[in-house]
Amino acid sequence: MEYLNKIGRSRVFGWGAIVVVLVVMCLLPFVLSGGWLSSVTEMLILALAGLAVNLIVGYGGMVTFGHAGLYAVGSYAFALLELSLGVPFAIAMILAPFITAIAGAVVGWFCVRLTSHYFALLTMAFGMIIWAIINSWYSVTNGDNGLFGIPIPEMLKSIPSYYYFTLIVVTVSAIIMKVILSSPYGVILRAIRENSTRVNFLGVNVRNYKWLTFTLSAFFIGIAGALFAGFTNSVFPQFAYWTKSGEFLVVVLLGGMFSFIGPMVGSVLFVFLDKVITAYTVYWPFVLGMILILCTILFRAGIVGFISEKVLRQGDRQ
Amino acid sequence: MSEDKCVQPLLEIKGLGISFGGLQAVKDVHFDVYERQLLSIIGPNGAGKTTLFNLLTGHLKPNTGHVIFDGKNITGKSPDQISRMHIGRSFQKTSLFPRISVYENIQVAILTSRGKSLNLFSPARDMYREEVYQVLETVGLKENVNSIAGSLPHGAQRRLEIGITLASRPRVVLLDEPAAGLSPEETESLTQLIQMLARDQQLTIVFIEHDVGVVISISEKIMVLHHGELIANDVPSEIVKNKEVQRVYLGEESIWNS
Numbered sequence: 001m002e003y004l005n006k007i008g009r010s011r012v013f014g015w016g017a018i019v020v021v022l023v024v025m026c027l028l029p030f031v032l033s034g035g036w037l038s039s040v041t042e043m044l045i046l047a048l049a050g051l052a053v054n055l056i057v058g059y060g061g062m063v064t065f066g067h068a069g070l071y072a073v074g075s076y077a078f079a080l081l082e083l084s085l086g087v088p089f090a091i092a093m094i095l096a097p098f099i100t101a102i103a104g105a106v107v108g109w110f111c112v113r114l115t116s117h118y119f120a121l122l123t124m125a126f127g128m129i130i131w132a133i134i135n136s137w138y139s140v141t142n143g144d145n146g147l148f149g150i151p152i153p154e155m156l157k158s159i160p161s162y163y164y165f166t167l168i169v170v171t172v173s174a175i176i177m178k179v180i181l182s183s184p185y186g187v188i189l190r191a192i193r194e195n196s197t198r199v200n201f202l203g204v205n206v207r208n209y210k211w212l213t214f215t216l217s218a219f220f221i222g223i224a225g226a227l228f229a230g231f232t233n234s235v236f237p238q239f240a241y242w243t244k245s246g247e248f249l250v251v252v253l254l255g256g257m258f259s260f261i262g263p264m265v266g267s268v269l270f271v272f273l274d275k276v277i278t279a280y281t282v283y284w285p286f287v288l289g290m291i292l293i294l295c296t297i298l299f300r301a302g303i304v305g306f307i308s309e310k311v312l313r314q315g316d317r318q
Numbered sequence: 319m320s321e322d323k324c325v326q327p328l329l330e331i332k333g334l335g336i337s338f339g340g341l342q343a344v345k346d347v348h349f350d351v352y353e354r355q356l357l358s359i360i361g362p363n364g365a366g367k368t369t370l371f372n373l374l375t376g377h378l379k380p381n382t383g384h385v386i387f388d389g390k391n392i393t394g395k396s397p398d399q400i401s402r403m404h405i406g407r408s409f410q411k412t413s414l415f416p417r418i419s420v421y422e423n424i425q426v427a428i429l430t431s432r433g434k435s436l437n438l439f440s441p442a443r444d445m446y447r448e449e450v451y452q453v454l455e456t457v458g459l460k461e462n463v464n465s466i467a468g469s470l471p472h473g474a475q476r477r478l479e480i481g482i483t484l485a486s487r488p489r490v491v492l493l494d495e496p497a498a499g500l501s502p503e504e505t506e507s508l509t510q511l512i513q514m515l516a517r518d519q520q521l522t523i524v525f526i527e528h529d530v531g532v533v534i535s536i537s538e539k540i541m542v543l544h545h546g547e548l549i550a551n552d553v554p555s556e557i558v559k560n561k562e563v564q565r566v567y568l569g570e571e572s573i574w575n576s
Contacts, residue, residue, distance in 0.1 A: 027531055028372065039395070098410075178443075179438075179439060180439070180445065181440050182442060183437055183438050183439055183440055183441065183442050184434040184435060184437040184440070184442045184445060185435065185436065185437060185438045186430040186442065187422055187425060187426055187429060187442045188426055188429060188435050189420070189432060190415070190418055191415045191418065191426040194414075194415035194416055194417055194418060195413055195414065195415050195416070197413065198396050198409075198413045198414070198415065198482070199406060199426070199430065200397045200401075200432040201375065201377075201397050201398075202397075202398075202401055202426065202427050202431065202486050203398050203401035203430050203431060204398055204430050204435050205396075205398050205401040208399070209435070212436075218512050245452075
């Protein structure tokens with residue numbers, strides 16, 4: 001009975017909300033100006049990056065400071081495939097995440113051998129190595145000048161069309177991630193976060209499991225990287241810098257790392273605040289810092305965690 | 319009695335030993351476990367009981383000796399390898415998945431032991447629902463199925479601890495002091511649970527306990543560990559008469575008499 005109740009309430013409501021949000025998203029190009037639509041595109045891409053990072057942080061229980069490195073691998077793989085090898089847009093878009101996944105598998109192989117802050121530091125070190133390579137390998141990456149003029153198909157050149165393209169890719173990616181996290185793999189991944197020793201004693205090679213998670217996360221952040229490169233038609237070494245990793249973590253923490261939609265809410269808030277606050281002051285990072293401090297003190301489970309707790313409590317009272 | 323029925327022991331421990339620096343924590347321990355036996359290991363605090371379990375389940379690598387399971391040498395294998403051979407253990411210090419539901423706590427153990435850990439695309443929600451409820455029924459936690467594991471009272475957590483171990487369908491169940499921290503009433507019902515598992519579900523169980531009173535009534539055989547050495551391994555009626563065991567437990571005679 002309880003089980004039926006659960007379906008009756010949360011699930012249907014959940015689907016309903018998703019449909020409403022998607023319909024609104026589809027209508028946005030008719031109401032928003034180009035500038036705002038670009039910001040929403042940015043939100044979508046950042047949301048996807050946040051979801052990918054949250055696979056590791058929220059579900060895997062490991063903090064990564066190196067995902068910007070992998071994000072940049074996605075961007076540069078996409079850009080170089082198009083610019084240096086003349087690969088068509090669609091193929092480059094498909095190959096980039098796979099290349100990022102391979103890079104993620106290599107980096108992850110080393111990182112999962114460590115835990116907690118050692119893990120975090122090693123991811124950061126790898127991220128910075130990737131940054132250093134991109135920044136100094138002029139013959140291939142054009143170093144700190146970045147790469148410009150990545151060709152985009154005619155039909156995706158307008159802001160609304162690239163927005164729709166991003167919306168589709170991000171939605172499909174999010175659905176795939178949700179499916180993965182609802183599978184036995186997802187259940188066991190959360191169990192590893194809770195108590196890896198016990199899972200080990202239940203017959204799971206925890207290290208390989210984390211490695212797979214790292215690789216999956218790299219795949220999805222590779223999609224985000226490629227999307228962003230296509231969005232701006234250019235790539236820069238800053239994509240790999242550790243502050244970019246910090247941005248992903250902020251998105252995850254702001255929205256709430258214990259819920260699937262947390263990073264999406266976080267990214268909407270992040271990009272929105274960025275756009276609004278920079279209009280008034282150049283000290284936007286200062287304001288962001290204040291917001292983060294408040295968030296970590298007041299809403300430890302992020303905005304989504306805070307709201308769902310309120311709703312749950314309300315539900316208990318009735 | 320089961321020894322007559324079975325040709326080969328399910329689990330053989332031969333000369334197992336480990337030392338930490340100068341401390342010989344477990345020393346030359348020999349014993350056999352036959353299928354469907356209910357054995358207990360007793361001994362004062364620090365006798366090396368948990369260390370012995372850690373050696374059997376791969377958490378520690380022994381300096382000497384072998385562990386043979388079902389005719390295969392499993393000495394030095396990793397915990398996940400040993401677990402995949404269906405040796406299950408519970409922990410003295412409760413080891414659950416605190417922030418997920420009781421349902422998922424049990425489900426994790428079922429999923430991992432049925433080779434589903436690399437299934438990435440089928441929804442897990444209803445997988446093995448029946449089995450989860452069966453296990454919860456066995457350990458008496460059916461009402462708590464949707465509770466968050468960490469919010470359960472201590473007694474229920476101890477039962478969930480055993481439930482997770484049982485859910486992985488082990489051929490040998492090693493229970494590390496399942497009654498740790500329980501009230502006398504809770505200990506009594508837990509003892510009944512263990513007895514029921516051995517009798518009705520025909521499980522092979524080895525369990526650790528420091529309270530002698532708990533084990534006397536239900537164990538087929540009792541092993542007494544003292545300073546890492548097995549000083550006795552016999553049926554309860556003989557253990558009670560054993561002079562050396564009495565000496566180890568000196569000062570706790572009241573327990574023996576009751």
